[in-house]
Amino acid sequence: MAATASSSSALTSSSAHNWQDALLDSIEVGIVVVDADFTVHQFNQFMENHSSVSASEIKGKSLFAYFKEIDRKWLINKCQPVFSMNTPVFVIWEQRQYLFKFGTSRPITSSSDHMYQNITILPIASANGQVDRICILVYDMTDQAMSKERVEKLNEELKVISRVDGLTGLFNRRYWQERFEREFKLTYRNKKPISVLMLDIDHFKKVNDTHGHQAGDRVIQSLAMLIRKATRETDISGRYGGEEFVVLLPDTNTETARVVGERIRLVAERYAVKHEHIEINFTISAGIAEFNSSYTRPLMWLEAADQALYKAKESGRNKVVLAE
Numbered sequence: 001m002a003a004t005a006s007s008s009s010a011l012t013s014s015s016a017h018n019w020q021d022a023l024l025d026s027i028e029v030g031i032v033v034v035d036a037d038f039t040v041h042q043f044n045q046f047m048e049n050h051s052s053v054s055a056s057e058i059k060g061k062s063l064f065a066y067f068k069e070i071d072r073k074w075l076i077n078k079c080q081p082v083f084s085m086n087t088p089v090f091v092i093w094e095q096r097q098y099l100f101k102f103g104t105s106r107p108i109t110s111s112s113d114h115m116y117q118n119i120t121i122l123p124i125a126s127a128n129g130q131v132d133r134i135c136i137l138v139y140d141m142t143d144q145a146m147s148k149e150r151v152e153k154l155n156e157e158l159k160v161i162s163r164v165d166g167l168t169g170l171f172n173r174r175y176w177q178e179r180f181e182r183e184f185k186l187t188y189r190n191k192k193p194i195s196v197l198m199l200d201i202d203h204f205k206k207v208n209d210t211h212g213h214q215a216g217d218r219v220i221q222s223l224a225m226l227i228r229k230a231t232r233e234t235d236i237s238g239r240y241g242g243e244e245f246v247v248l249l250p251d252t253n254t255e256t257a258r259v260v261g262e263r264i265r266l267v268a269e270r271y272a273v274k275h276e277h278i279e280i281n282f283t284i285s286a287g288i289a290e291f292n293s294s295y296t297r298p299l300m301w302l303e304a305a306d307q308a309l310y311k312a313k314e315s316g317r318n319k320v321v322l323a324e
């Protein structure tokens with residue numbers, strides 16, 4: 001009788017063990033149980049599949065011996081309150097992309113080469129309340145991370161598109177004005193020289209009337225390209241209106257701004273726009289205003305450049321005029 005009772009209880013315990021193992025192995029979450037020395041006691045199928053380390057191999061060994069990518073000091077620090085205070089700890093992929101460097105299970109559809117992971121570390125307390133083991137749960141968050149990254153990339157692209165003029169690729173008026181106002185406020189504080197250049201194609205209406213609107217567009221695009229080439233990366237160029245452009249020149253006084261304006265004027269004069277077997281020549285007029293503290297509003301400063309541009313037009317065009 002005794003033998004039967006004992007063998008029946010062994011059967012129950014063994015089948016319960018198999019049942020638990022089967023459960024741990026069937027879920028799509030990594031499960032690793034370690035003690036305070038980080039010796040592995042449980043390592044489920046998910047972990048085996050993604051690491052190609054078998055449970056029988058790693059059990060009884062140090063976790064760090066098999067996963068060199070784990071920042072040992074960091075993990076010990078994270079697990080410290082789990083052991084000492086019996087509280088769980090969570091690490092999301094936004095904080096740390098992964099704990100175990102696993103490849104992604106979707107190498108074709110995913111743009112990532114590794115699995116993003118959320119990590120939960122749970123205390124396993126013994127009967128006396130002492131936490132001598134912890135359970136590390138590993139959740140595959142690659143899909144969520146990738147879709148979040150896609151949305152962020154798309155938002156970034158939209159932001160760029162919303163700032164740029166479609167025809168020329170320069171900043172559009174709205175965004176340029178935003179930058180202009182920001183620089184105006186900064187200049188009020190740091191007092192560095194800064195100039196604004198406003199330029200406009202001469203007799204542009206005639207280009208449109210003679211060669212057509214498409215040819216006019218080509219001229220506008222060509223001038224944008226010339227402006228980009230003639231200015232520094234740190235200069236802020238924009239298309240202000242139809243054939244009107246603005247360039248903000250940080251760290252530039254009136255004299256240097258005049259050199260830049262003259263450079264654009266000259267290259268424009270020499271450039272021939274090719275359109276349907278014809279070549280179109282054009283000139284530009286420009287007005288320049290260096291910032292001074294009498295401009296109490298950004299628009300006053302821009303108006304000064306606009307008035308200088310008006311004078312350039314009035315005095316014969318193809319000229320660069322400085323604001324008084």
Ligand SMILES: Nc1nc2c(ncn2[C@@H]2O[C@H](COP(=O)(O)OP(=O)(O)OP(=O)(O)O)[C@@H](O)[C@H]2O)c(=O)[nH]1
Pocket residue numbers: 200201202203204205206208212213214215216217220241242243313317
């Ligand atoms: N092709 C083209 N033309 C445009 C665009 N935006 C504005 N225009 C034209 O630009 C011309 C501007 O003409 P005006 O303001 O009279 O100036 P202008 O002929 O350049 O004369 P001045 O500036 O006095 O030298 C108008 O004919 C507009 O139709 C554009 O995006 N593409």
